Amino acid sequence: MSGYLTTHVLDTATGLPAKGMKIALYKVSGNSHTKLVEVETNDDGRTDAHILPAEKFKTGQYELVFFAGDYLRASGQVSEDILFLDQIPLRFGMSDPDAHYHVPLLLSPFGYSTYRGS
Template identity: 70%
Template sequence: MPGFLTTHVLDTARGCPAEGLKIVLYRVSGNSHRKIAEAVTNADGRTDGPILPEGEFRTGTYELVFFAGDYLRRQGLDALEPLFLDEVPIRFGMAEETHYHVPLLLSPYGYSTYRGS
């Protein structure tokens, strides 16, 4: 199976998908970051398609940056400036040509991730 990358964001504090959250994907090589994709989550907290589709997939090190602060401010947390979480970077490696799924479980004071399916 050709490789590709998907992601989604769940707002664990509100118990719902995080709609309208900007995500940027970078390819990382040493100290260099090269932006290769940008997307915004839909009503299901997912991007409309793979953030890294089959035709663009390469093994290597990547970083997803989730613009959580912008999303949290829209949820009415702007009185808490500066927010505890603003941009959430997740750096990970993809060593095989397969489907990788990197979700973000988000709340105003914490987050977690895992390799999903």
């Protein structure tokens, strides 16, 4: 298999990459989640390496959890104890063993969007 997974986060409220956001990747099987890796975004809002590199890539169901609340508090955009957006889970499937899957997050304190990027 030569597929791999990447992600990045853009802060649409500031117009900048979301630097320092923690992201966890889980392999999902039914109701079971197995954490594979936890990373943090760099100055460009990306991870320093593929979040799931080719040598560890397997097809199946996965979930990225973006720790948006921690990032939004650290950036000074929110200060409440209870946030509208805190942890954002994105569950998706990867079926092509040779594909590059890119799952970005566009974030503001009150909304987000995602898509399959390239």
